[in-house]
Amino acid sequence: MLLTTPAGRSRLLRPSAPGVADALFSLATGARGDAELTGLAPRAGDALERELAALLRQGVLNLRCADGDRELLRVGGTSELAAITPVRLRPGQRLRLSRFACLRRLDEQLVVESLTGHTRLVVGAPQVATVLARLAEPRDVGELCAGADLPAAVALELLELLVAGGVAGAVDETGRLQEDADPVPGQREFHDVLLHWHSRKGLAAGAVGTVYPFRGRFRPLPAVKPVLKPVIALPRPDLARLRKSDPPFAEVVEERRSVRRFVRGSLTLDQLGEFLYRTARVRGHTPAAEDMPYARTNRPVPSAGASQDLELYLSVTRCRGLPSGVYHYEPAAHGLTLVTAERDAVLALVADACGSVGAAGVPQVVVTLAARFNRMSWKYRGLSYAATLKNVGVFYQAMYLAATAMRLGGCAVGAGDSAAFAWITGLDPLEESSVGEFVLGIPLDR
Ligand SMILES: Cc1cc2nc3c(=O)[nH]c(=O)nc-3n(C[C@H](O)[C@H](O)[C@H](O)COP(=O)(O)O)c2cc1C
Known part of the structure; x- marks a missing residue:
């Protein structure tokens, strides 16, 4: 008898006593009681019971x-x-x-x-x-x-x-x-x-993995979240200059650490622009194709399925040339749109992140990473949220390294307040919700 499990693995069964094969085959067509099975294999002794127990253990029965x-x-x-x-x-x-x-x-x-x-x-x-x-x-x-x-x-x-x-x-x-x-x-x-x-x-x-469960039923989310408000352009760094002036990669990796103490001064708009350009901007677009039926973008950070499901929101406390407020980063335009300038909103997100990291001094910026969940769930089954959290980890490291290279400091935040994020942005947490935070600033002991 060849048995194929639901997982697609096959196993050869060699019924060891007369009647056992008949008894097992009978189970393919309907439920049988103990007495009925024993009746089909009266001379099998405990061989039938052993075989049934093994099949039960394997989840086949x-x-x-x-x-x-x-x-x-x-x-x-x-x-x-x-x-x-x-x-x-x-x-x-x-x-x-x-x-x-x-x-x-x-x-x-x-x-x-x-x-x-x-x-x-x-x-x-x-x-x-x-x-x-x-x-x-x-x-x-x-x-x-x-x-x-x-x-x-x-x-x-x-x-x-x-x-x-x-x-x-x-x-x-x-x-x-x-x-x-x-x-x-x-x-x-x-x-x-x-x-x-x-x-x-x-x-x-x-199923776990690429299934496209909603293809033909719902449209995939766009690769870049549509921009609905006026964009405040951010300065772009000169990458050719950075390639020469940046500290060596080995030094950046070795110097990287979590920074939780910040000076009172302000970031410059150049620094903020450079940090976001180095970690989060759109470098290129790829339209949907038959084998990848959704549009994608390329950015400095890798992302499962090139989904780039993470949006950045910045709670800015002190940045020269930019009023304090909560902003959304527009990765294709490399600019910011204002979410709210309300002091309480900035304070809520910054205080929560500072509490989580035990910050000394207020960081110049708190970056909130929010996931557009359906970027993932349109494509994947099972692993969508797990992949989003892996993308957050990837982003954390990119931000740590960029901050270190720029002589800034930062720290990942493990527990953020997604309800505060929802009431500040007005976003439905089922659709888009904060999944990570990163405090960023000018280190006290640089
Ligand atoms: C996923 C993740 C979550 C973290 N959450 C917090 C946090 O909530 N508060 C905090 O003070 N540090 C947090 N950290 C920073 C770690 O505490 C820090 O990386 C660790 O102590 C090692 O120190 P180092 O980064 O200086 O090497 C987090 C780090 C990661 C990767």
């Missing part, structure tokens, strides 16, 4: 629980790492829902997924949702069965499947699951695991 003809729950693997192991529960055991379980709508179905189990359980009846709700607190198996509005034996089987699928587990005397006592899962947050699982291949169901 689904387990289901039914009340008569009505399917209550179906458990399947979402990865080759799924480890579905049938369990027998004892009365008196207490169970609880896993922190890594997620209930959601998937197309027409309600599913509950276990991240740590790499499983998806299709919920077939409201009684199952009631059991899940009651599992928010640790509860006794007997109590759960009694309150399930199902025949007791069916309710027990249902609980056993929830545990086999990793959605619930047995707790200790203090009501803790193994996943909370164990320092490995115990220190992981649900959403971090969810993002990692879905942005890498093999860990969860679903």
Whole structure:
């Protein structure tokens, strides 16, 4: 028998006892109970059980629980790492829902997924949702069965499947699951695991990578955000001169460090223009083509899919020739457009960034990086947000190096206030939201 897994890998099965092949083939056409399978391979001994257990571990088989003809729950693997192991529960055991379980709508179905189990359980009846709700607190198996509005034996089987699928587990005397006592899962947050699982291949169901899921349905976002306001032109540095006068690359890399102490003076417009020109300007345009059906730009920083999904917003406190305000950098025009000159807006973004880095003195500029998310999600499945965050890292390093080469100083900011950014810019965070900040200024101890 040749078995092809959902991940596209093939495995040759060599049924080791008479009837095992018949029993396994029968599973291709529908669900079978234990007794029915044993009936197809009466002389197989425990060979059939071993083979079924192996297939379950590989996430190839689904387990289901039914009340008569009505399917209550179906458990399947979402990865080759799924480890579905049938369990027998004892009365008196207490169970609880896993922190890594997620209930959601998937197309027409309600599913509950276990991240740590790499499983998806299709919920077939409201009684199952009631059991899940009651599992928010640790509860006794007997109590759960009694309150399930199902025949007791069916309710027990249902609980056993929830545990086999990793959605619930047995707790200790203090009501803790193994996943909370164990320092490995115990220190992981649900959403971090969810993002990692879905942005890498093999860990969860679903495509990861270039799919163009919305081609023909929505238009891709333009390569450069349209300019809607008057542009304040920025000075352009003389690149030929910089090639000669810049410190050597090795020196820039070795001198680079995070700077959190700034002098009171002002940046010049030349410095601001040079910094942005060196890191963020558009160097060239490429129109959409058959193999790359969206327009792209080339800039000093690399970007996943050449998407250049990051927009720069500058909260300027002190720059000669430029009034304080929040500005948007226009990378094609190499200029700025004013978002707001309101003092409170500048203060909110600058104070938040300074608080995160413990800045001494106010930096001359805080750069906020905001992602136009649909630049990524029009092209990719699974990894769009992960790629955006990688692009932020790329940008951070480019800004660190440019600042160092220019004898300026800066520091990346890990936790910025995206709500403040939303109310200041009026942007819907689902569409475009801040994903990183960088404080930039004239270092105190240069
Ligand atoms: C992604 C990222 C986020 C950071 N977030 C902060 C931050 O919020 N506050 C801060 O003071 N430094 C932050 N930093 C700077 C690091 O603390 C700094 O790079 C590290 O301590 C090493 O020091 P160095 O940059 O001087 O080599 C961040 C750096 C990176 C790369």
